[in-house]
Amino acid sequence: MRVGIAAGYWGSGPPRNVERMLAEAEALGVDSFWTAETYGSDALTPLAWWGAQTSRIKLGTSVCQMSARTPTALAMAAQTLDHLSGGRVIIGIGASGPQVVEGWYGQPYPRPLERTREYIEIMRQVWAREEPVTYSGRHYQLPLQGGSGLGKPLKSIVHPLRDDVPVYMGAEGPKNVALAAEIADGWTPLWFSPKSDEFYRTALAEGFSREGARRTADDFEVANVCWLLENDDVEKAAARLKPTVALYAGGMGAKGANFHNDVFARMGWGEVCAEIQELYLSGRPELAAQAVPTEMVEDVALVGPADKIIEEIETKWKSTCLTTLILGGWPKPENRARILEAVQS
Template sequence: MKVGISAGYWSGSPPRGIAERVAEAESQGVNSLWTAETYGSDALTPLAWWGSQTSSLQLGTSICQMSARTPTALAMAAQTIDHLSGGRMIVGIGASGPQVVEGWYGQPYPRPLERTREYIEIMRAVWARDKPVTFNGRHYQLPLAGGTGLGKPLKSIVHPLRPDIPVYLGAEGPKNVALAAEIADGWTPLWFSPKSDDFYRAALAEGFARAGARRTASDFEIANTCWLIEDNDVEKAAAKLKPVVALYAGGMGAKGANFHNDVFTRMGWGEACAEIQRLYLDGRSDLAAQAVPTEMVEDVALVGPADKICEDIVTRWKPTCLTTMILAGWPRPETRDRILEAIRS
């Protein structure tokens, strides 16, 4: 299993110390750096900024929201970073949810799987650069249907460094996970739990079995962002993450339309999720965080003393389908080698 490091997305302002952490991670042989976006900072600018200070890290977005950019715009950005980095770009994309897509970007959300398929097909056509790009889909048309009539098919002026940049799909539900296995080069889960490994392997197998599937299980990458919080007291470590879990399970999306809530519910936390969401949507985020069971945090994160974290990695996480563990959080200096070795060995 490979190790990645997450710079995430920003909250109120740019996070401190990321440049130093990235430099240290690269010196420790970490494989990849990942950024994200919601409705504040974007994923591409920090990736280019911090990535420019590295020489070996793969540079991935986990994720770029599709509705934020047209497929040609993201294809342009990806091939630009790929050139500047010497071929280290990984394009992680995702559909996000209706709150963000319709509320922030003012774009329609329905039929996200179909939209994803079209989006990736157009990006690959840009990078292939074998002819001017044309596309006539439900969601995207190149040239635009019903426009001025002056649009013409175009071919990228830039010759991509790689004509086939890796695309990873951010997905949580079984249909979207199967789509990732069918058309993408990798999958970036969110709130993956080792206890759900069989569920996800079945969804992936469905995608790999489809006619024309791009990859097989042997050459498909699965890069999961996993929180890591060290503390000799497990409860204290988990408490630091409970507000984040409550935000996603309770506040990311409306009642009945929260994909993160669905993920935790499938793990067996349905009763807790209902209470967390009720409190969060009532404006009681503090009580929602308190309603998150410590065991629910332990299902999806590495929390506690280093000995426990290493044991969890070896006994729970290593046997799963994951190929890369992206750490959101960085081990202490005195335990760093042990934890990183537990993941890699």
């Protein structure tokens, strides 16, 4: 298993000490560095800014919101950054949910799987640069249908450094995970738990079995952000993540339209998730966080003393379908080498 690190998306401002963490990570042989976006900081600017200070580590987005950019715009950004980094870019994309897509980006959300397929097909046309890009889909048309009538097919001026930049899909539900296995180069889960490994392996196998599938289980990547919070007191470590779990399970979306809630429910936390959601949506996020059991945090994150974290990596996480464990937290200096070795050995 490879190891990555994540700087995530920002809270009220940029995270501190990313430059130092990234320099240490590259020196220690960490494989990849990842940024993200929701409706605040974007994923590409921090990746380019911090990535410019590196020479080897892969640079990934986990994820870029599809609704934030047209397929050609993201393809342009990807090939630009790929040139500047010497071919180190991984473009992770995601459909997000209707609250963000329609509320923040002002774009329609319906039929996200179909939209994802069209999006990736257009990006790959741009990078292949075999002919001017044309596309006639339900969601995207190039040239635009019903416009001025003056649009014309165009070919990228830039010759991509790589004609096939790796594309990973952010996905949580079984249909979307299967789609990732069918058409993408990798999958980036959210709130992955080792106890759900068989469920996801089944969904991936469905995608690999489809006619024309791009990859097989042997050359498909699964890169998951796993929060890492060290503290000799497990409860104190878990408490730091409970507000975030409550936000996703309770506040990210409406009742019946919260995909993160569904993920935790599949782990067996359905009744707890219903309580968390009720508290969060009624304007009581602090109580929602208090309703998150420590065991629920432990299902999806590495929390507690270093010895416990290392044991769980070796006995739970390394036997899953994951190929890269992206640490959402930088281990303490005195434990760093041991924790990284536990993932990589």
